[in-house]
Amino acid sequence: MFFNSHLYIFLFLPIAVAGFFVLARLGGEIVAITWLVLLSLVFYGWWDPIFVPLLLGSVAVNYLFGSYLQTAEDRRVAGYVLAIGVICNLLLLGYFKYAGFFADIAGNLIGADFHVGKIILPLGISFFTFQQIAYLVDSHKQDAAPGGFMRYCLFVTFFPKVVTGPIVRQKDMMPQILDSSIYRFVPHNIAVGLGIFTIGLFKKVIIADGLALVVAPAFSQAAAGHDPGFYMSWLAAFAYALQVYFDFSGYTDMAIGAALMFGIHLPANFYSPYKADSITELWRRWHMTLTRLITEFIFTPLSLRLARLSLDLSSNRWLMIVLANVLPLITALAVVGLWHGAGWTFVLFGLFHGVLMSVHVLWQELRRAMGLKLKMPTVLGVFLTLIVWVWGVVLFRAPNLTAASIMYESMLNFSAALQGFDAPVVLCVGIMLLYLLVLTLPNTEQLFHKYRPKLADKSLERSRISLTRFTWHENSAWAIFLGVLFFVAVLLMQPKVEFIYLQF
């Protein structure tokens, strides 16, 4: 069941919301929670019920591990249990997502054929596995909130976020589930939730799905081994950067909006990433819940260990920077790339950004070391950041390295560029206008910032855009505007068009 389907919008979600509050009133919190868990399993099983037992098994096993870790007195044993729990999760993810990829690599290395049969990737496995690994770590730190099995089930399976996030920490969500105020019907939450949901639906249906039509031909040509042409390849790359942003941030808005109808606040996942004036800042604003997790579990521990190592080895400042910053950055971003998919295009996507961020870090250090006051103008920074991002997303979209290399060849074929402009002008103007909107309009978080306590990085709230005129208010004008927006989106909805991030 897709968020952008009539079934979900007109039947599933209204029934889920109404049932939740009616049951909470009639039967109490635990009945309402059970209802939501059951519906979440229906939602998850709608694609393929065969994976519901897998999801439930994962929930049950992690709950047992977590419960033990929260009460374990012997820290050494707890450490082993944590390691086993994490390994179990990684094995599950590894089997379903990476078995074929690594078998191919191993086969190529030793010249053998390790053919792994076709393994169907269960939906959302990357998301619920990472969430539960974080839960185990938090439990080990005695930092998880206790809440009982059904509440834990709801934390993992909660339908607005089970398949594509945002990735929520148990310690952030469980206190909300335990808070009795969420079981009371609050029309204001519905108004705000529906508003955010509508914006997400509009982003997906009108913008992202429309852009897909511009993106697909060039990438299909490249996949078939043909040169899409200089202008068309750039146009497709720019369009895809917008598509993936609107698609995923649209999904996130819909998830956040739907969750808010139940009074549950999910963390923000995007904060105008294309307004970032450096690649480092862009990653702080892009898929924030994943990057925060990777920072906490991979970058920071690795950085600390390597910093200690560099101190042991020498007091050279640059060695320290390379070991404590550059290497962890590249590793963390490679993991981010690999998290998205088992393929070399994703690994290279991650490595490319790791290298870019390392260059940024080294440049900052060099500036500091040389006492340079030189600072790139923000506009130029935003532009350059956008260009390198667009360059990188080609790897993200291309079905394989060959197709990506054909796209890059086309994008670098400047002699073809001189032969005349052959891209449709209307499309180029349309894409430019969309970038203008992305760069100037406030994001959903900013629009609703007065009404939605965020679980986001507060530091991101320093926006360069005045918010006063564009914030949402519970008034007639906004009601009519969002009503019309919702209507238009529903009218243009194509239920079979999946969200890009569903494949991850």
Next chain:
Amino acid sequence: MYLKIQFAVIFTLMLGVAGFNYILDPYGVYSPDRTYSFNRIKPKIFLKERIIKPYRVSDLKPDTVILGMSAAGQGYVESHPYFSDKSVYNFGIAGASMYMMYRAFQHTMFESDLQNVFLDLSILAFDEGDINVVRNDASLANISFESLISVNEDGSRNWRAVFREITQIPQFLLSTQAIRDSRSTLNRQSSAAGVYLTSRGSWSELPPIAEVNQGEKFREIAASSINRWFKNSSSTEVISIYREDGSLSRAFEYYERLLEDAYRKNIEVNLVLSPTHIYFIEAMDFLQIGGMFTEWKRELVKINERVAKEYGKTPFPVWDFAYFSEITTERVPPKEDNTMRMKWYSDPVHFTKTTGDHVLDQVYLGSDGTGVMLTSDNIDAVLDMQKQKKRQFHHENPDQSKKLKALFERAAMTESIDGG
């Protein structure tokens, strides 16, 4: 107040659009039995046929069903005398594979007390390369045929179909496509040429277009058939009733399953080899699959008799109309004649309702006709007779055969040039 205003805006707009599409009913879903002057002709219904028909079967619960491809949809009408005391529905679907026909059969069987099946068979439905095409066919209306069929392939309940009213109907009422198609319906009523689906599933007779040379059009379609109908849609390979390992295509499994279900449940089935024009048969010979055509006939008979024996029943009759008969050899209007209209055919595959009635008369009413009943006992003799008739036709019409061959050669050449 905010939510009241917002919901009022949403519902008002939606009701407006849904009401417009409901009244215009461009796909004939909501008022198939009543047509008004403003929506009688439904120019966009063709693309939605495979979606509308399962709905209609669920509504009408017919005891008799016609299965087949578009030729069946166009050629057989519910007004035939045999159907007068029956609740019949024409479930013929353009481009249907044998798999799809089996699914349509399963759906009808689930939805109604099915007594009688008329199965119009074409070799095109048995192509191994296209066997799966319909399974994922979302291209025609963003709605998969599969999700509308009440049972899964294994016979279990398809629970998704329970929600089809909710999941699919919004596409008919609340989509920009529906608005466009409603407008198109509104604008096309004054047009002379229009097609619509009758409430019983058959296509309205295509009115002849004045001053259009039917022969030219006929030949054009025949020529293009060697590049279109006889090439499967998933590749450019010529169709084949065999798999790569030489065994029969999976279409025969669905054919067999249909027969098994019918024998088991005492459903009467008449198997008819579609009365395609000889240009269709000549095209197959040109593509060197003429032998496969006769093998196909043999297999249909063999499987039918084997399954009947397994169930201890008399085999269903297999009627062969697909050979060089008086009807199928109907003369195609010459180039210079813009007024001549063919009696039996509208194109090499699609026959007129006159032909349809001729077939139905023979099959159900026992009238004399061109159909030959095939059994394992007579099939060799019948195929020999058919070969003889073919030879005789070639002998009597040497120019026509030569011209047809040249036509196919040109078409093949064009395809190879276009193809690169």
